[in-house]
Amino acid sequence: MKYKIIKIQEEIDGKLSEVTNTKEVLDLKVAYLGKKGSVSELTNMLSKLDIEEKKEYGALINNLKQDINQKIEVTIEKLAESEINKKIEKETIDTTLPASNIGVGGTHPITKTIDEVEELFVSMGYDVVEGPEVELDLYNFEKLNLPKGHPARDAQDSFYITDEVLLRTQTSPVQARTMEANLEKGPIRMICPGKTYRRDDDDATHSHQFHQIEGLVIDKDISLADLKGTLEVFAKKVFGEGRKIRFRPGFFPFTEPSIEVDVSCFKCGGEGCSLCKNIGWIEILGAGMVHPNVLINCGYDPDKYQGFAFGMGPERIAMLKYGINDIRNFYINDLRFLNMFNRINGGDDNETK
């Protein structure tokens, strides 16, 4: 009996080491542990033995059963693993080959800039409004305190359609339109991005078509200091934390006082470098307090209301921000150029503030 048990043990070890697939293992299981299997035969033989022997061999046979079961399980696992391994080996590819080109288009850098500015001002309660590009001389100039024959018109050589209709040279006419449209003549907070046109020859710094973003705030108690505070927020958002604002006197017919606004150089931090021409400051926009004549022209009482307005060029902002040196790039639309902007911006934009 004992001999038989040992023999079975040896036999199964040998057979299990030769199997190549799961089916063979399961066949072996039937051959040994099945109803008619060799282990079952041994169990049947137990009834013929006396109690002592029954006890001894019974235990041995049980151990044998457990042993076989366990070995079979291990073998099955091993086989499964090697099958997976084979499959994996077969399926292995060269991961260094180039990726599929999953194309996603990008936003034009001017639009990105406008979006960023819009988002900031909307968060401060400004409404985004728009106005016509084919504009009346009345709104583009006259209501803005630039009567016909005013020398300041020279700076804005215009494309005319008729004597009274032109392509707007600035987004400022939207100031006048917004104030006029506000029938309650109450407070206004608006921002207006859009295309503008001037008869300038296209070169690295001039474009006959360009964009402006106009801002206007009208309220009862608005001062130049509020303008500065507002633009400080803007400068930090667009040019990075730590940026400072400098006001210089300027001249625009529709604001009084008028201000030229500089931002501390974001390349050198104000130390002086090639970007800021060693001044430490970079001119970024024009602004001022709305001229009382403009308020009157648009139906507001300058004794009750005052306000500020500002205008900036997204092209200029994008050029400064990304280091673009030729404005024509924006309108050529070379895809290699555009693709450079097809991602999120890093640097200050991404830092936790």
Add this chain to the structure above:
Amino acid sequence: MKLSKKFLNDFIDIENIDYHELADKMVLVGNEYESIKRISEATNVVVGYIKECRKHPESTKLSICKVDIGDKVVQILCGAPNVKQDQYVAVAKVGAILPGNVEIKKAQLAGMESNGMICALDELGIDSKYLTEEDKTGIHPLMGIPEIGEDAIKYLGYDDEVIDFELTANRGDLLSIRGMAYEVGAIYGKEVKLPDTKVEEIKDNIKDEHTLTVKTDNCSIYLAKKVKNIKIMESPNFIKSRLMASGIRPINNVVDISNYVMLEYGQPLHFFDADKIGRDVIVRMANQGETLVTLDGKERTLSDRDIVIANPEGAVGLAGVMGGLNTEITSDTNSIFIESAIFDPIHIRNTSKEILRSEASNRYEKGIDPNGSLLAINRACYLLHKYAEGEVVSDILVHDKANKEDKIIAITLNKINNILGMDLETKEVEKIFKDLGFESITKNNTFKVSVPTRRLDINIEEDLIEEVGRLYGYENLVGKQPITSIKQGSYSRKDKMVKMIRTRLEALNLNQVITYSLVSEKEADQFDINNHEKIVISNPMSEDKKIMRVSLIPSLLSVFKYNLARNIKDINLFEIASSYYKKDDKYVEETLISGLMYNHYYTNNHQNKIIKTDFYVLKGVIENLLNYLGLNNRYQFKIEQLPSELHPGRSVNVMLDNELIGFIGQVHPQLSKKEVYVFELSLDKLMTKKVREIKYKELSKYPDINKDIAFLIDRETPALDIINVIKRAGGRMLANIDVFDVYEGDNISDNQKSIAFALTFSDSSRTLTEEEINVVLNKIINEVETKLKAKLRTK
């Protein structure tokens, strides 16, 4: 405006102020500058005296000069044709550095030693536009009797520094040294001094010799004086160098003095030959069609908007712009009739725009101080007496309708602080007004300010507030956040729509571009399905930017060509922008969504997996966009009104709720040899459609049943016709139809095609049985076969 330090120093003592510092302070009060430089950067150039000058024996051009340069006599070889013995000249010594970083070294010329260089003015860095013909071809003999060995640059007045200001249009007063002096005075708190004008006059009286009649309201002041027996010659060095520093070419003493005084006072003067102008001088509007030959020799035809100076015979000068040739000062001129006048800015602006923008017209356009005219004319007499030996005739002809009173503006401290957002005190404001040279009386925190007439730009309280702000210094302004009511900022509906569409098109692999709104006539006519009336620019800069575009596609095609030429292989673009046209006499701006797709849409080359853009990719992009906008089942593609620039067999219109909103398709092979696809939809029309809100619909818990069927059918029958028949026949249970195969060719007769559909049946309330599906399927087959003369294709 170019501002010479020496010139400025005549009006205000700035000798000891660093000129760069002054320039930077001017910037902070609002006067930007372009550059600051010296007239001549040359060093080590001294006055030399040519003691001996003889021709070089072996050279036709060179002269050998012995030049006394103070500490020694040196031999210098000179190639100038006008070099002579006994001349005083500017000598660059050995070691001198001339502009352009030219170092003067000891040299051997034609076998002779040369120790330095006798300089021509251009070698000292003077722009040739300021030079006489003689100075252009030779050296410049120095005028007068300088001290040998002294600094020649200084002697010539070229050691002057010049700031080139870019002034704002409102500060006409700064187009004069006097105005600049007041501005600098306000910064430094210094007094302005005016130059001498006192001159002894002769007994003759101008009123005995001339009369003045002003016949137009467009001349507010006309003053005339006369100077006799003038001697025309070269101007003294200081006048010449200051004119050059100011950007004006010296000509002769008389012409130079008129320019010099204009620079000093900002008051343009005109000198007529008194004998030629005649006795009676008239200022009037020109007669329509009247002609005048101006100083430049051109005959001008005038309009009744031009102001002229005339005598009874006709015009002798175009007021404020250019004199007439008939009264020109020439070398024979003996007496001068001096005009110091103020003309209407807008008339001068119009005339000068047609004829010539000059230093004078520029000043007239920006406004002239009515209190400066007399000062200027007296100053001119003084200088003509002193530097042209002229005799000043007594008395003056006067026409004066100008208001010469100071402007009185009252303003409260409160208002100043309110607008500036500052916290200034009375004393600080008073000091600023005083520094500006404005008299002011303070009473109850109200300033009563007298603004001198030279400051034409100051008219209202806000103008004074600006003066206070800029001189107090905006750098001292502390920014604060406005205190306003809480209000949500908003985007317009259109803004939001544009942003959504942009985001979607980008996700669909299209790149946003921005192109020009102005196009050529040819481009303007393309892709114009509505045949709009175009908006045309009346003063275009070029033929290719003349008309406001009605379609964005020509611009996208230009971008396509540009990129293709740069070897960019896959090009997918879109633009959302306005189109412009006239309708019922109104100017309309309609926003379009346009795109262009070319070549690969998706690639993996090494796996040979490529999706190339064709009509169906394009259609997929458009459907994807429209579905995203919530317009499923509301649009149709059919041919209604295609632009002739599209491939007629590969293009369709997009209809939304049966309204034409645009087109998609391939660009006509005649227009592009490449297979380029484009689309253009009207955003404005899209926006008129209301879209339902998203509503959840219970998903079916029961399994779908799929059935495939294929038909043989006339190849001309559009798939959509078959789909429509299937849909109708399929009824409620038919959940989806897809075309999975279209086949023409072998085994199928020439005029037929096989088209295979995958049908999905489902019911959300129960499991469908095979039997009931077969009933529906048979109905479908039957309908397609009978209605479309098709035949079920069996496997």
